[in-house]
Amino acid sequence: MSKYRRLVWMAALVLVAGLALAKTSNSECVQCHTKVTPGIVHQFHMGKMGNNAYMPLDCSNCHGSAHTNEKDYDKATFPTPDTCMACHPDKVQQFRAGKHDLAWYAMKTQSAWHSQPPEIVKQGYTGCSGCHTIGRKGYVGAEAGNTGPLKYDGGVEMSHYRYGNAQCDTCHTRHMFSKKEAQDPRACSNCHMGFDHPQWEMYMSSKHGIIWDHDGNKGWDQGGRAPTCQTCHMPNGNHNVETAWGFLGLRLPTKENVEKLAGAVKDDALKANLLKLAKLLPSGHYVDLDDDVQWTLDRALILQANEILDANFQPTERFFEIVVQGRAARGPKKFNELRNQMKGICQQCHSKSYVDTFFLNGDKVVKAADHEFAKAIQAVQGLYKDGILKKPKGWKWAPSVAQYYENMTPVELDLYLIYMEYRQRTFQGAFHVSRDYSHWYGWAPLKEHVNRILYEAKRMREEAGK
Ligand code: HEC
Ligand code: HEC
Ligand code: HEC
Ligand code: HEC
Ligand code: HEC
Ligand code: HEC
Ligand code: HEC
Ligand code: HEC
Structure with a gap:
């Protein structure tokens, strides 16, 4: 081998060795943490950020460089989506525009949240906060007197929590931060399950989930036959999630809906109140099925039971807080847009007519x-109107399903169960093609509990002689 050739070979070897070394970072952080927390270093090097031929990241990209030894680790900082923003701006912006970012705020709007011991709902991320940590802390809304758009406190609330501000690690678990893991419907399952939103169980008992499972956990996006949660809710990797009906199935009545109802009622005071409400509502028509007069009234009663409309059908502070600011319910423009977008997704595999039906x-x-x-709801409201039930001390509204299990009477506890469990399962199961959830876990106990309430209300009236 000529001297020249040997030189070229050596240069090439050095280059390859250099690249191989550069594939994973080997900073002081890594060296010490290989002893202190070897699992974290291993996980990090398994992911594309820690194992990257061009630009391997280091621990300090997300935790800063202030902590340098065994003792000063309280100087390490923890990332928020703003940290990821530097390199993944599109994903962070999409995420911020979607409903996940609002999850912490939505949780705090619930009356029932405030009355719980912190170890149940707040600290340690065991209860509500365990799932709602996907939302950003620090949004300021109606409770603090702001009825305009949500404001951000600039990091004050976040600073009360050392851990749990990262949001993004809820689907891409640390420290691998894998795209493949987040594409798997199991990534959604620890939150979207159970009592009031069993989307995981519904999906797994639908033909879509069964095929996904049967085909070796490969969805449409991985070349399989069936859609996954992500196919339907994060098309093209869009991190902005939102559906037409939403969690609570609470779209806004339109101006037209309420005017029509006002035209049909006989009571003049009620008519005037409804016309006043109509003025505040968006105008338009919902695709597929628009409200008739009876449905508009039913929906108004549901909003009352939710503390969103008061006894005179006027918006409460909570209307601004959860509906406008927390985006819990949509008007016709947004609803139709989201509905049509979803139909387009189904139509990749089904006919238009099948999907419309x-x-x-x-x-x-x-x-x-x-x-x-x-x-x-009407039966329980009647018990309050006639003085058979009395509003508990400190409550602003009653009956209120937003008080959840803090309700004190069997009829009100049943009302809460209908709202949070049975009604949810009935319609969520229908949209996720799960017959058993829609019928036997949904509609059947819904009917059973309505009948119980009607029977019990009658009995209470007889007992009270009213
Ligand atoms: C000389 C050893 C050493 C070095 C160097 C080191 N760390 Fe640590 N680090 C530790 C020890 C020890 C802990 C505490 C571990 C424990 O509680 O089990 C820790 C904890 C941490 C924590 C968790 C803090 C918490 O409050 O939970 C983070 C994050 C961290 N280190 C990141 C880094 C980063 C980034 C660097 C480099 C800039 C670094 N470490 C350098 C030893 C080290
Ligand atoms: C891409 C960003 C990112 C990088 C790079 C990163 N981390 Fe982290 N780290 C996180 C996130 C997110 C959390 C969770 C923070 C929270 O709970 O608020 C975390 C938490 C931690 C914790 C405390 C939680 C636990 O599970 O013990 C330690 C320790 C830690 N990281 C060490 C490291 C070390 C060591 C490295 C380098 C090998 C590293 N991190 C690199 C994002 C990162
Ligand atoms: C300094 C720039 C930088 C920062 C900060 C950063 N990333 Fe990355 N990220 C990268 C690079 C580079 C890749 C690898 C891209 C590739 O190889 O395709 C990557 C890839 C990813 C992937 C895809 C991994 C895969 O399996 O394909 C995810 C998910 C991710 N990052 C999440 C995050 C999150 C969450 C944060 C904030 C906690 C973050 N990143 C912060 C540079 C960064
Ligand atoms: C197991 C995880 C989990 C726990 C625990 C949990 N939630 Fe949720 N919550 C979710 C998920 C997931 C959704 C969205 C469900 C959907 O859209 O069907 C949600 C939705 C909500 C919404 C509706 C937001 C909207 O805009 O429609 C509110 C409000 C809420 N939760 C409050 C709470 C409160 C208060 C607690 C505790 C008393 C709690 N949650 C406990 C996971 C959880
Ligand atoms: C075949 C498409 C499809 C798949 C797969 C799918 N969903 Fe849905 N999802 C829908 C439709 C349709 C709705 C109702 C949309 C509407 O309101 O018009 C919905 C609604 C939702 C809602 C709002 C509340 C509700 O249940 O109505 C959440 C949250 C949700 N899905 C999460 C999930 C999760 C998590 C998975 C996976 C375990 C999943 N979905 C799988 C199509 C799908
Ligand atoms: C609700 C689950 C979920 C959360 C939370 C989430 N992601 Fe993702 N992420 C996904 C999915 C699913 C994909 C794969 C998208 C696709 O198929 O292209 C993905 C892909 C990515 C990728 C890889 C993009 C590419 O095409 O290579 C990056 C980077 C990323 N996410 C960053 C983030 C950041 C930053 C956050 C926090 C703001 C975040 N993710 C939060 C589910 C999530
Ligand atoms: C850490 C818990 C958590 C994980 C993981 C999670 N979500 Fe969510 N998701 C929530 C919470 C909490 C909400 C309610 C946010 C709100 O409305 O304020 C929500 C809301 C949603 C909504 C909006 C429903 C509506 O009201 O219109 C959709 C759609 C959704 N999630 C889909 C997914 C999908 C798909 C995945 C997995 C790729 C996923 N989520 C992973 C907690 C989670
Ligand atoms: C990636 C392809 C794909 C997408 C997207 C898709 N589906 Fe399907 N769907 C299937 C397959 C495959 C089957 C099984 C066909 C069968 O039952 O013989 C199926 C079955 C169904 C069934 C019949 C289930 C049963 O138990 O009989 C319904 C209803 C359905 N899908 C509705 C929808 C709706 C609504 C959407 C959109 C929200 C949707 N699908 C999106 C592939 C898809």
């Missing part, structure tokens, strides 16, 4: 469930 039926399910629920 499916959604029309889904809306009819919401309507039927609303009607049953409204009957039960």
Whole structure:
């Protein structure tokens, strides 16, 4: 081998060795943490950020460089999406525009949240906060007197929590931060499950989930036959999540809906109140199924039971807080946009007519469930009007399903169960093609509990002689 050739070979070897070394970072952080927390270093090097031929990241990219030894680790800082923003601006912006970012704020709007011991709902991320930590801390809304758009406190609330401000690690778990893991529907399952939003169980008992499982956990985006949660809710990797009906199935009545109802009622005071409400509402028509007069009334009663409309059907502070600022309910423009977008996704595999029929039926399910629920609400409201039930001390509204299990009477506890569990399962199951969730875990106990409430209300009236 000539001297020249040997030189070229050596240079090449040095280059390859250099690249191989540069693939994973080997900073002082890594060296010491290989002993202190070897698992974290291993996980980090398994991911694309820690194992990257061009620009391997270091621990200090997310935790700063202030902490340098065994003792001063309280100087390490923890990342927020702003940290990721430097390199993934599109994902962070999409995420911030979607509903996940609002999760912490939405949780705090609930009356029931405030009355719980902190170890149950707040600290340690065991309860509500365990799932709602996907939202950003520090949004300031109606409770603090701000009825305009949500404001951000600039990091004050976040600074009360050392851990749990990262948000992004809820689907891409640390420290691998894998894209593949986040594309798996199991990544959603620890939050979207159980009592009031069993989307995971519904998906897994639908043909979509069964096929995904059968085909070796490969969804449409991985070349398989069936859609995953991500296919339907994060199309093209869009981190902005939002659905037409939303969690609570609470879209806003339109101006037209409420004016029509006002035209149909006989009571003049009620008519005037409804016309006043109509002025505040968005104008338009919902696709698929628009409200008729009975449904508008049923939905107004549901909003009352939710502390969103008061006894005179006027918006409360909570209307601004959870509906406008927390975006819990949508008006016709946004609803139609989201509905049509979803239909487009289904139409990659199903015919337009099949999909249109499916959604029309889904809306009819919401309507039927609303009607049953409204009957039960009216019965319990009647008990308050006639003085048979008395508003608990410190409560602003009653009956209130927003008080959850803090309710004190069997009829009100049943009302809460209908709202949070049975009505949810009925319509969520219909939209996720799970018959058993929609019927036997949803509609059947919904009817059962409505009947119980009607029976019990009658009995209470007899007992009170009213
Ligand atoms: C000489 C050893 C050493 C070096 C160098 C070192 N660390 Fe640490 N680090 C520790 C020890 C020890 C802990 C505490 C571990 C424990 O509580 O189990 C720790 C904890 C941490 C924590 C967790 C803090 C907490 O409050 O939970 C982070 C994050 C961290 N280190 C990041 C880094 C980063 C980034 C660097 C480099 C800039 C670095 N470390 C350098 C030893 C070291
Ligand atoms: C891309 C950003 C990122 C990088 C790079 C990163 N981390 Fe982290 N780290 C996180 C996030 C996010 C958390 C969770 C923070 C929270 O709970 O608020 C975390 C938490 C930690 C914790 C405390 C939680 C636990 O599970 O013990 C330690 C220790 C830690 N990191 C060490 C390291 C070390 C060592 C490295 C380098 C090998 C590293 N991190 C690199 C984002 C990162
Ligand atoms: C200094 C720039 C930088 C920062 C800060 C950063 N990343 Fe990355 N990230 C990268 C690079 C580079 C890649 C690898 C891209 C590639 O190889 O395709 C990557 C890839 C990823 C991937 C895809 C991994 C895969 O399996 O394909 C995820 C998810 C990710 N980052 C999440 C985060 C999160 C969450 C944060 C904030 C906590 C963050 N990143 C902060 C540079 C960064
Ligand atoms: C197991 C995880 C988990 C726990 C625990 C949890 N939530 Fe949720 N919460 C979710 C998920 C997931 C959603 C969205 C469900 C959906 O859209 O169907 C949600 C939705 C909500 C919403 C509706 C937001 C909207 O705009 O529609 C509120 C309000 C809420 N939760 C409050 C709470 C409160 C208060 C607690 C505790 C008393 C709590 N949650 C406990 C996961 C959880
Ligand atoms: C085949 C498409 C599809 C798949 C797969 C799917 N969803 Fe949905 N999802 C929908 C539709 C349709 C709705 C109702 C949209 C509307 O309101 O018009 C919905 C609604 C939701 C909602 C709002 C509340 C509700 O249940 O109505 C959440 C949250 C949700 N899905 C999460 C998930 C999660 C998590 C998974 C995976 C475990 C999943 N979805 C799988 C299509 C899908
Ligand atoms: C609700 C779950 C979820 C959360 C939370 C989440 N991601 Fe993702 N992320 C995904 C999914 C799913 C994909 C794969 C998208 C695709 O198929 O292209 C992904 C992909 C990525 C990628 C890889 C993009 C590419 O095409 O290589 C990056 C980078 C990323 N996410 C960053 C973030 C950041 C930053 C945050 C926090 C602001 C975040 N993610 C929060 C689910 C999530
Ligand atoms: C750490 C818990 C957590 C994980 C993981 C999670 N979510 Fe969520 N998700 C929530 C919470 C909490 C909300 C309610 C936010 C709000 O409305 O204020 C929510 C809301 C949603 C919504 C909006 C529903 C509506 O009201 O319109 C969709 C869609 C959704 N999630 C889909 C997903 C998908 C798909 C995944 C997995 C790729 C996922 N989520 C992973 C907690 C989670
Ligand atoms: C990636 C392709 C794909 C997408 C996207 C998709 N589906 Fe499907 N769907 C399937 C397959 C495959 C089946 C199984 C066909 C069968 O039942 O023989 C199926 C079955 C169904 C069934 C029949 C289930 C049963 O138990 O009989 C319904 C209803 C359905 N899908 C509705 C929807 C709706 C609504 C959407 C959009 C929200 C959607 N699908 C999106 C592939 C898809």
